[in-house]
């Protein structure tokens with residue numbers, strides 16, 4: 001059958017009909033808010049390239065976590081910005097380092113009313129900005145880095161985090177972190193593996209947010225934007241190593257990867273709408289070139305439609321509020 005018997009517009013006729021046949025909905029409980037906390041701050045400090053995003057003080061982080069819970073978001077992902085960095089990123093392993101302190105603060109404040117996650121990576125803590133330890137020749141040393149991640153994971157779990165997010169793209173990181181957590185009695189702490197993480201220029205504003213300056217680039221550990229099948233191998237390895245959830249990152253430029261990963265595995269798939277994706281829309285909207293709220297929800301719907309059931313986004317709280325208002 002075709003026109004004039006078939007008329008697809010019948011199902012678009014009015015709002016009630018459109019709502020009935022909607023294939024994809026975004027729910028606040030699927031959104032995760034990334035949050036930054038900086039050591040030594042007494043007031044939150046705006047991040048210029050991420051309008052609306054701040055580096056929190058310990059105090060403002062607690063308050064913002066409560067607001068996120070009230071907005072109904074599914075989780076928060078914490079990133080620490082230390083006052084000082086060193087070659088080995090020791091601030092990330094230190095139980096009194098800013099990220100571990102912030103985990104304890106937030107868990108004391110909100111308990112398990114939303115899922116508290118933490119970034120498990122060294123780049124925020126190293127003076128050279130790489131996600132791992134360097135060899136004398138300046139290469140990122142995979143296996144020594146794994147030992148650091150294991151210790152970092154246990155420190156985060158001891159601080160009370162519910163989910164760790166290993167994001168350094170070292171080979172074997174998920175398995176090593178799983179064994180370390182289990183050996184320390186943290187069987188209940190889940191792993192959200194940044195399984196398919198691309199060496200992307202869309203992370204630019206994030207580096208401002210964590211004040212990290214990178215020497216060189218991350219292409220020896222993050223993936224080439226040109227590759228999709230490589231992502232599927234990464235995802236399969238991470239699931240085999242014990243990942244409870246897997247993530248694709250960035251999101252919008254990699255929807256084909258999200259869809260392919262969704263087809264391949266049974267664990268929940270997350271996507272990270274990264275800083276550059278957010279900043280592009282904010283900048284265009286500030287110029288009056290885009291309708292910000294509509295574009296925001298359109299991007300989230302698209303990421304959801306591609307197959308991500310969890311979305312990390314700097315808009316999580318705002319989007320949750322819009323969705324609950326029936327936007």
Ligand SMILES: NCc1[nH]cc(CCC(=O)O)c1CC(=O)O
Pocket residue numbers: 119121122123124167168202203204205206207218273274275276
């Ligand atoms: N700790 C690594 C990490 N975790 C999240 C982001 C980027 C997130 C964003 O751009 O919003 C990065 C930076 C990187 O890999 O270079």
